[in-house]
Amino acid sequence: xxxxxxxxxxxxxxxxxxxxxxxxxxxxxxxxxxxxxxxxxxxxxxxxxxxxxxxxxxxxxxxxxxxxxxxxxxxxxxxxxxxxxxxxxxxxxxxxxxxxxxxxxxxxxxxxxxxxxxxxxxxxxxxxxxxxxxxxxxxxxxxxxxxxxxxxxxxxxxxxxxxxxxxxxxxxxxxxxxxxxxxxxxxxxxxxxxxxxxxxxxxxxxxxxxxxxxxxxxxxxxxxxxxxxxxxxxxxxxxxxxxxxxxxxxxxxxxxxxxxxxxxxxxxxxxxxxxxxxxxxxxxxxxxxxxxx
Amino acid sequence: xxxxxxxxxxxxxxxxxxxxxxxxxxxxxxxxxxxxxxxxxxxxxxxxxxxxxxxxxxxxxxxxxxxxxxxxxxxxxxxxxxxxxxxxxxxxxxxxxxxxxxxxxxxxxxxxxxxxxxxxxxxxxxxxxxxxxxxxxxxxxxxxxxxxxxxxxxxxxxxxxxxxxxxxxxxxxxxxxxxxxxxxxxxxxxxxxxxxxxxxxxxxxxxxxxxxxxxxxxxxxxxxxxxxxxxxxxxxxxxxxxxxxxxxxxxxxxxxxxxxxxxxxxxxxxxxxxxxxxxxxxxxxxxxxxxxxxxxxxxxxxxxx
Numbered sequence: 001x002x003x004x005x006x007x008x009x010x011x012x013x014x015x016x017x018x019x020x021x022x023x024x025x026x027x028x029x030x031x032x033x034x035x036x037x038x039x040x041x042x043x044x045x046x047x048x049x050x051x052x053x054x055x056x057x058x059x060x061x062x063x064x065x066x067x068x069x070x071x072x073x074x075x076x077x078x079x080x081x082x083x084x085x086x087x088x089x090x091x092x093x094x095x096x097x098x099x100x101x102x103x104x105x106x107x108x109x110x111x112x113x114x115x116x117x118x119x120x121x122x123x124x125x126x127x128x129x130x131x132x133x134x135x136x137x138x139x140x141x142x143x144x145x146x147x148x149x150x151x152x153x154x155x156x157x158x159x160x161x162x163x164x165x166x167x168x169x170x171x172x173x174x175x176x177x178x179x180x181x182x183x184x185x186x187x188x189x190x191x192x193x194x195x196x197x198x199x200x201x202x203x204x205x206x207x208x209x210x211x212x213x214x215x216x217x218x219x220x221x222x223x224x225x226x227x228x229x230x231x232x233x234x235x236x237x238x239x240x241x242x243x244x245x246x247x248x249x250x251x252x253x254x255x256x257x258x259x260x261x262x263x264x265x266x267x268x269x270x271x272x273x274x275x276x277x278x279x280x281x282x283x284x285x286x287x288x289x290x291x292x293x
Numbered sequence: 294x295x296x297x298x299x300x301x302x303x304x305x306x307x308x309x310x311x312x313x314x315x316x317x318x319x320x321x322x323x324x325x326x327x328x329x330x331x332x333x334x335x336x337x338x339x340x341x342x343x344x345x346x347x348x349x350x351x352x353x354x355x356x357x358x359x360x361x362x363x364x365x366x367x368x369x370x371x372x373x374x375x376x377x378x379x380x381x382x383x384x385x386x387x388x389x390x391x392x393x394x395x396x397x398x399x400x401x402x403x404x405x406x407x408x409x410x411x412x413x414x415x416x417x418x419x420x421x422x423x424x425x426x427x428x429x430x431x432x433x434x435x436x437x438x439x440x441x442x443x444x445x446x447x448x449x450x451x452x453x454x455x456x457x458x459x460x461x462x463x464x465x466x467x468x469x470x471x472x473x474x475x476x477x478x479x480x481x482x483x484x485x486x487x488x489x490x491x492x493x494x495x496x497x498x499x500x501x502x503x504x505x506x507x508x509x510x511x512x513x514x515x516x517x518x519x520x521x522x523x524x525x526x527x528x529x530x531x532x533x534x535x536x537x538x539x540x541x542x543x544x545x546x547x548x549x550x551x552x553x554x555x556x557x558x559x560x561x562x563x564x565x566x567x568x569x570x571x572x573x574x575x576x577x578x579x580x581x582x583x584x585x586x587x588x589x590x591x592x593x594x595x596x597x598x
Binding site for chain 1: 306318323403408409424497550566
C-alpha cells in the first residue's frame with residue numbers, strides 16, 4: 001500500500017507498546033514489593049522483581065484475624081448490596097422516563113437533570129448526613145451518600161430504552177391486558193440486558209473503588225472497606241511525618257511497606273481478575289456515554 | 294382537565310416506579326441545597342445551619358482577602374486547562390495510532406492494558422506513585438537517581454515537581470478512557486472516504502488531516518466545551534491522595550475541592566470553605582449553562598438540554 005508501511009507499523013507499535021508498558025509497570029512494582037522481604041525493600045528500595053522473595057506480608061494478612069478479611073467482606077457486601085439497589089432504582093426511574101406517552105415526563109427528567117447542573121457541594125451534604133441522619137460510623141455511610149443513584153446512568157439507560165425498544169411491543173402488551181410492571185419485567189428487561197450489564201459494571205466499580213464516603217463519615221475501623229483502610233493507613237503515615245517526634249506509638253500500628261503494598265494489590269485484584277469478563281461492557285459504557293450523555 | 298386527571302391516574306404504576314429514585318434524589322441532592330446559605334452565616338455548631346446568624350458577605354470577604362483564594366482558583370482552573378488540552382491531544386493521537394495497527398492481537402493487548410489505570414481508585418494510585426517517589430526507598434531515588442550518581446530528591450517536599458507529576462498521573466489514569474472513546478468514533482467513519490482519498494493519492498498524514506480530524510471535530514468541540522463547563526471542579530482524589538496530603542506542597546496542589554474539604558475536616562474554617570463551595574457551585578453552574586448554549590449553536594443534536 002504505502003512504501004513506508006512497514007516503518008510506520010513499527011513506530012506505531014513501538015509507541016503503543018511503550019504506552020502499554022507505562023500503564024502496567026507501576027502495578028508490577030507494587031506486586032513485586034508485596035512479595036519482597038521488608039529488609040530487601042529498605043536496603044535496595046522498590047524493584048520490578050523481588051530481590052528477596054518473601055511471603056510474610058501475605059502470611060501476616062491472612063493469619064491475623066485482623067483488618068484485612070473484615071475490610072474485604074465490607075467491600076464485597078457494600079458493592080453487592082449497593083449495586084443491586086442502585087440498579088433497581090435506575091431501571092425503575094429510566095423506564096417511565098423513556099415512555100413518550102407518560103404525562104409530565106419532562107418535569108421528572110428536569111428534576112433528575114438539574115442535579116447534574118447544580119449541587120450544594122460537600123459542606124451542606126456533610127452537615128445533613130451527620131446532623132440529621134447520623135450516618136457517621138454506620139454501614140449506611142458507605143452505601144447511601146451520592147452513590148445510590150447516578151443521573152448519568154439513568155439518562156444512558158433511558159436513551160437505550162427509547163432507541164432500542166420499539167413502542168409497538170409495549171402497546172401490544174398493553175392491548176393484551178398486561179400491567180405496567182409485567183411489561184417492564186417480561187418485555188423490556190430481557191431486551192435491555194446489555195445496558196443493564198454496563199450500568200451494573202459502572203456502579204459496581206464505583207462502589208468498590210469508593211473511599212470518599214469512608215473518609216468523610218467513618219472513624220470506626222471495623223467498618224473500613226479496603227479502599228478506606230488504605231486511605232486511613234496513608235493518613236496515619238502522613239501524621240507521623242508531620243509530628244515525627246511523638247510518632248513512636250502510632251508507628252507501631254502502621255503496617256510495613258510490603259504489607260501495605262499487599263493490601264493495595266488485594267484491593268485491585270478482584271477488578272483485574274474480573275476485567276477480561278467485563279471489558280466488553282466497559283467499552284460499551286465508554287462509547288455510549290461519548291455519543292450522547 | 295378531568296380527562297387529564299384520568300390519564301394521570303391510568304399511569305400511576307409508572308409514577309410509582311419512579312418514586313424510590315425521586316425520594317433518593319430529593320434527599321441526596323435537593324435537601325442540602327438551602328444549606329448553601331451557610332456561606333452567608335457564622336456557623337454555630339450547636340445551632341446547625343439554619344440557626345446560625347447571618348453575617349452577610351463576610352465569609353467571602355475573608356476568603357478573597359486571603360492568598361488561598363488566588364491559589365485555589367489558579368490551581369483548579371490551570372490544571373483543568375492543561376488536562377483538557379493535553380488529555381484531548383494525547384487521546385486522539387493514541388486513538389489514531391490504534392486504528393492504524395494491523396495486527397489484531399497487538400491491538401487487543403494495547404486496548405486492554407491502557408484501560409487498566411482507569412479501573413483503579415485514586416487511593417491505589419497514590420500507593421503506586423509512592424512506590425516511585427518515596428524518599429527512602431522509592432524506585433526513582435534508589436534505582437534511577439542513585440545509579441546516575443545523583444542525590445536523592447525529597448519528592449513530597451518539593452513543590453516544583455508537582456505540576457508535572459499531577460499532569461502525568463491524570464494523563465496516565467484517563468488516557469485509556471478518552472482514547473477508547475475517540476477510537477470508537479474514528480472506526481465509525483465511512484471507509485469509502487479513505488478509499489477515495491487513497492485513489493487520489495493522499496498519504497496517511499493527509500488522510501488524518503482531511504478526513505479523520507474533520508470527522509471527529511464536532512465531538513472534540515463538544516467534549517472540550519463540556520470539560521470547560523466543569524473547569525471549576527477538580528478531581529478531589531488526584532489532588533488529595535496523590536500528594537499524600539502534604540502540607541509543603543499546598544501551593545501547587547490545593548484546589549477548591551481540597552480547600553473545602555480541609556476547611557471542613559482539618560482546619561475547622563467552615564465559613565470560608567462554605568463560601569468557596571458556593572462560589573464553585575454558582576460559577577460552575579453559569580459555565581455549564583454557557584457551555585451548553587454554545588454547544589447548541591455548534592450542534593443542536595449534542596446539547597445536553
